[in-house]
Amino acid sequence: MEYVVIAIILLVAELAYFRIADRCNIIDKPNERSSHTRVTLRGGGVIFLIGAWIWVAFFGIHYVWFMTGLTLIGLVSFADDVRSTPNIVRLAVQFTAMMLMFINLGLYSSTTWWLIVPALIVCVGIINAYNFMDGINGITGCYSLAVIAPLAYLNRDIHFVDESLLAVTALSAGVFLVFNFRKKAKCFAGDVGSVSIAFILLFALGRLVMATGNPVYLLFLGVYGADTVLTIVHRIKLGENLGEAHRKHAYQLMSNELGMRHTLVSVIYMTVQLAISFGLTAINDTTGQWIYFCMVIAVLALGYLVFMKKFYYLHEQYLQSRKQ
Numbered sequence: 001m002e003y004v005v006i007a008i009i010l011l012v013a014e015l016a017y018f019r020i021a022d023r024c025n026i027i028d029k030p031n032e033r034s035s036h037t038r039v040t041l042r043g044g045g046v047i048f049l050i051g052a053w054i055w056v057a058f059f060g061i062h063y064v065w066f067m068t069g070l071t072l073i074g075l076v077s078f079a080d081d082v083r084s085t086p087n088i089v090r091l092a093v094q095f096t097a098m099m100l101m102f103i104n105l106g107l108y109s110s111t112t113w114w115l116i117v118p119a120l121i122v123c124v125g126i127i128n129a130y131n132f133m134d135g136i137n138g139i140t141g142c143y144s145l146a147v148i149a150p151l152a153y154l155n156r157d158i159h160f161v162d163e164s165l166l167a168v169t170a171l172s173a174g175v176f177l178v179f180n181f182r183k184k185a186k187c188f189a190g191d192v193g194s195v196s197i198a199f200i201l202l203f204a205l206g207r208l209v210m211a212t213g214n215p216v217y218l219l220f221l222g223v224y225g226a227d228t229v230l231t232i233v234h235r236i237k238l239g240e241n242l243g244e245a246h247r248k249h250a251y252q253l254m255s256n257e258l259g260m261r262h263t264l265v266s267v268i269y270m271t272v273q274l275a276i277s278f279g280l281t282a283i284n285d286t287t288g289q290w291i292y293f294c295m296v297i298a299v300l301a302l303g304y305l306v307f308m309k310k311f312y313y314l315h316e317q318y319l320q321s322r323k324q
Contacts, residue, residue, distance in 0.1 A: 072097050142266040
């Protein structure tokens with residue numbers, strides 16, 4: 001019954017936000033690099049931050065520093081949705097929020113202190129990658145559920161995080177998808193949505209890695225990771241400015257150049273990630289998990305390269321048409 005009440009509260013909160021966003025003109029206008037064609041409300045993903053605080057209200061604040069970091073990074077991201085914030089400010093807040101999260105991960109100990117700097121770089125990179133991947137209807141919500149599912153499955157035996165946090169986060173994603181998983185979305189997640197949900201998932205994933213001592217579970221983000229890293233490498237090869245917006249991710253080519261429905265592409269990403277993640281959970285020995293990890297990364301990389309070799313010319317044609 002608690003979760004039914006929470007779901008209703010989340011739904012009401014999202015609808016209330018729509019009224020606020022409409023009155024305050026918090027919108028996303030399409031441009032030549034967008035995958036949408038009409039003005040849409042931005043920041044609907046604030047429901048992930050709201051959901052986290054509703055979780056605290058119902059179940060208590062179990063992770064004080066995590067919630068402090070989430071609130072800080074969520075509010076700054078929301079401010080960026082309303083009015084552009086300098087990159088240096090956003091990065092400073094992201095690093096600060098991560099350092100706060102690390103307290104509840106137990107990284108500040110005599111045995112793991114050396115992990116702090118590389119973990120900061122990796123985690124901030126993952127947060128921004130998650131933000132980059134939020135470009136079509138449904139992908140952030142669907143992919144987030146694909147990450148939550150294996151985490152919840154393993155949590156039954158390992159108990160690395162409060163299960164109610166995963167449940168409420170899943171409900172938040174479900175409510176968001178009601179309005180975003182459509183041909184014509186009612187709202188977009190905005191930076192506040194993609195960054196907040198990435199922060200929450202990283203916390204749960206970090207708790208799993210710390211509990212098991214095995215970073216192989218980062219494969220739960222493997223599909224996003226492969227698309228992001230290989231797209232960055234591709235853009236570097238093309239000599240592009242990485243700070244500029246673009247439409248070169250594999251999911252963007254699928255949606256724009258190949259004309260696939262946004263919702264279908266989102267489901268494909270979710271399904272592939274679910275298959276990969278539950279394949280990993282089925283392996284019990286560490287050696288086997290690492291072999292599986294390497295094989296999956298190799299297959300994802302090969303799949304990306306084959307896809308780009310076959311279809312990237314369509315994006316080049318699009319770029320040429322824009323110049324004309």
